[in-house]
Amino acid sequence: MSEITLRPVNEYRATYVCIQEKIEGLTDLQLEWKPAPAKWSIKEVVAHLVDSSMVHAIRIRKIVAENTPQFLLYDQDAWVASSRSNATSMEEILSAFHALLLYNALFYERLSEEDWSKKGLNGDKEVSIADLFQGFINHVNIHLAQIDRNKAGLAEQ
Ligand code: NI
Secondary structure (H helix, E strand, O other), X not given: OOHHXXXXXXXXXXXXXXXXXXXXOOOHHHHHOOOOOOOOOHHHHHXXXXXXXXXXXXXXXXXXHOOOOEOOOOOXXXXXXXXXXXXXXXXXXXXXXXXXXXXXXXXXXXXXXXXXXXXXXXXXXXXXXXXXXXXXXXXXXXXXXHHHHHHHHHHOO
C-alpha cells in the first residue's frame, strides 16, 4: 500500500474511537432518548452507522470486483424504524460497528492504486472508491454532531 492511502485508512479506523469517546459515560436515558417520535436516539444513530457500514462493505466490494456496478440502495429511515435498536446494549451495537470497520479497513489496505479510482453508479452519477471512502468518514462526523444535538436536547428538557 502506498503512502498516499496509509494516512486516510488510519483516519477511517479512528472513526471507532471517535464514536466511543462521544458516547462514553452516557446513561441509558441519554442513549435511548428520541428528540421526536420519528427522530433517532443515540443508539439508533450508532445502529444506523452499522447499517451504513454493511451497505458500504457491499458497495466497495462490488465496485472493486465488478465493472461499474449500480449502487446497492436502502431506505435508512425504514431500517432504523424496523430494527428496535433501543432494545440492544450500546456496547453490542458499538462492537458490531467495530467489527465491520476493521474488516473494511483490511480490505482498503489491500487495494491497489488502480482499485482506488474504480467507480460505481449512484443513479447516473459515477462515484469512486476514494469518494466512498472519504464519504464514510464524513458521514460518521455528521452523525457525531447529531449525537451532540441529542445530548443537548435532553439536557434542555
Ligand atoms: Ni446517515
